[in-house]
Amino acid sequence: MRIEFNGSGGPTLGIEVELNLVDATTRALANDAVAIIGELGRGHPDGEHPKVKQELFCCTVEVITGICTTVAEARDDLDGSIEVVRRSAEARGLALICSGTHPFTHWRDLEVSPKERYQDLVASIGWPARRLAICGVHFHVGVPTAEHAAALVSPLAFHLPPFLALSASSPYWHGIDSGLASCRTKVFEGLPTAGLPPRLEDWADFERFMSTLVNAEVISTIREVWWDVRPHPNFGTVELRMCDGITNLSEVAALAAMAQCLVADLSDRISAGEPVPAAREWVLRENKWLAARFGLETSFIVDDTGARVAARDVITDLVEQLTPTARRLGCTAELSAVLDIMDRGPSYQRQRELIVAGATLPDVVDSLVRELTMHAPGA
Numbered sequence: 001m002r003i004e005f006n007g008s009g010g011p012t013l014g015i016e017v018e019l020n021l022v023d024a025t026t027r028a029l030a031n032d033a034v035a036i037i038g039e040l041g042r043g044h045p046d047g048e049h050p051k052v053k054q055e056l057f058c059c060t061v062e063v064i065t066g067i068c069t070t071v072a073e074a075r076d077d078l079d080g081s082i083e084v085v086r087r088s089a090e091a092r093g094l095a096l097i098c099s100g101t102h103p104f105t106h107w108r109d110l111e112v113s114p115k116e117r118y119q120d121l122v123a124s125i126g127w128p129a130r131r132l133a134i135c136g137v138h139f140h141v142g143v144p145t146a147e148h149a150a151a152l153v154s155p156l157a158f159h160l161p162p163f164l165a166l167s168a169s170s171p172y173w174h175g176i177d178s179g180l181a182s183c184r185t186k187v188f189e190g191l192p193t194a195g196l197p198p199r200l201e202d203w204a205d206f207e208r209f210m211s212t213l214v215n216a217e218v219i220s221t222i223r224e225v226w227w228d229v230r231p232h233p234n235f236g237t238v239e240l241r242m243c244d245g246i247t248n249l250s251e252v253a254a255l256a257a258m259a260q261c262l263v264a265d266l267s268d269r270i271s272a273g274e275p276v277p278a279a280r281e282w283v284l285r286e287n288k289w290l291a292a293r294f295g296l297e298t299s300f301i302v303d304d305t306g307a308r309v310a311a312r313d314v315i316t317d318l319v320e321q322l323t324p325t326a327r328r329l330g331c332t333a334e335l336s337a338v339l340d341i342m343d344r345g346p347s348y349q350r351q352r353e354l355i356v357a358g359a360t361l362p363d364v365v366d367s368l369v370r371e372l373t374m375h376a377p378g379a
Contacts, residue, residue: 001211005149005203006236008142011264011329013068014237015078015256018135018245019061019085019372020102021094027365029105029133031058034114036088051081056118056132058111061085061096067142071260071331075253082249082372097368099347100134100170100184100244103361107133107174128190135245136184137167139256140237141263146203148267149231152238153197155266155276156229157284160196160242161291161300162315166338167243167255168295169347175361181295181348184244185288188226193219196284197227206231228288238263242288247347247368250376254341257334261322264329280304295348312342344377 021030037054041047053062063081068074086096110133112122122129143149168181180186189195193213200206213219222233228242240259246252266276279287283301290298291311299308319338326335345353351364359367371377 001207001214003146003203003207003210003233005146005231005233007144007146007148008236009144010069010142011260011267012140012142012237013071013074013256013260014065014140014235015068015074015252016062016064016138016140017078017082017098017252018055018137019063019082019096019098020135020245021059021061021089022097022102022365022369024090024093024095027362029057029059029102029110030092030094031111032089032092032094033058033061036061036085036092039088040084049084051077052085054113054115054118056113056121056129058113059105059133060135070329071253071257071334074256075249075334078252079249079375086373095369096372097365098135098137098169098245098247098372099351099368100136100168100182101173101187102133103172103351103364104175105133107131125191128192131187131190134170134184134187136188136241137243137246137252137255139240139243139259140232140235141240141260142235142237143263143267144271146206146231146233148270149233149238150200150203150206151270151276152263152266153200153227153229153231154278156238156240156262157197158277158279159262159318160228160284161287161311162318163240163242163255163258164244164288164291165295165298165311166315166341166346167246167251168292169244169247169351171348171351172361172364177352177355180293181346182244182292185242185292191226193224194226195228196281196288197229199281244347248371248374248376250337251341251347253334254337257326257329257331258318258322258338260329260331261325261335262318265322265325268325295346296342315339315342347371350377 040049065077170184326332
């Protein structure tokens with residue numbers, strides 16, 4: 001099975017943000033996405049807004065950017081589209097949040113999108129799909145060739161834990177503290193083609209993978225392969241899908257900068273024939289678990305001897321390593337903001353601090369609404 005890859009001329013950036021609609025009075029999730037998307041699609045081809053999309057559940061709206069060159073451009077793009085959705089939501093007594101899970105609404109209370117693709121997904125997969133009341137943020141970064149895309153999958157999986165620890169925003173599930181920084185991660189892994197990617201030998205290996213599953217009729221397109229990192233042939237990108245919903249645009253921009261710089265740096269090293277980081281499958285799996293369970297309050301395995309380094313030190317070293325690339329790509333301020341996330345604590349910490357201080361889970365929802373509205377925690 002031949003799969004054409006539409007290579008990119010540079011490390012372009014695209015961002016996908018999944019937003020939840022919440023009732024402004026009860027703070028519970030609200031199943032109004034179909035009406036909002038329909039309203040915003042008026043006047044557009046096929047009645048669909050080019051940057052506002054339906055997701056699996058009727059409480060979720062996905063906002064996507066166009067093809068951007070810089071992080072600042074992508075942030076402005078998102079800001080404009082989110083504001084359009086927010087105005088439509090507010091007119092219906094609703095607000096927007098972006099977090100890995102809603103703190104207390106149960107998945108049984110959610111309506112599945114009427115879109116055929118999602119109806120088929122639930123019919124095919126059943127309960128693991130029906131309970132996917134989760135949101136994430138995905139980063140697409142352009143790469144020049146199919147071989148680059150295949151070669152990048154393993155080293156990007158090696159760097160998955162920092163992205164997950166920094167974005168973790170789902171400590172609560174159905175009103176209960178899960179004990180995890182990111183319970184979204186474990187919910188999502190219930191899908192048959194989700195989670196860590198396999199090690200790909202080359203692009204032909206990826207084509208063999210797709211041929212096997214398509215011929216077996218267990219998937220039909222790459223859109224049904226939900227790896228944490230995956231090639232996207234049509235877009236000419238690698239897509240980083242490991243992040244929880246990120247609660248504010250400042251942190252979205254910070255992690256977008258880390259994603260763009262990391263892919264650009266690794267791609268340059270691959271072009272030059274230099275070695276890139278990799279790890280055994282069992283190390284990748286354990287480090288992902290450590291990030292999902294403990295967030296920043298852990299250390300990651302860094303070699304086959306079992307040596308571990310504090311998560312904060314791993315992230316600080318990565319930011320330092322990527323700073324020259326950030327200067328070239330014009331995102332040094334956004335990349336340095338990764339360190340700010342560590343200073344103030346990721347969302348899972350901020351949510352728990354509210355509860356410890358006597359707040360309720362509806363109060364936590366209010367804080368998530370404020371963060372998305374003000375673009376940053378405490379703004």
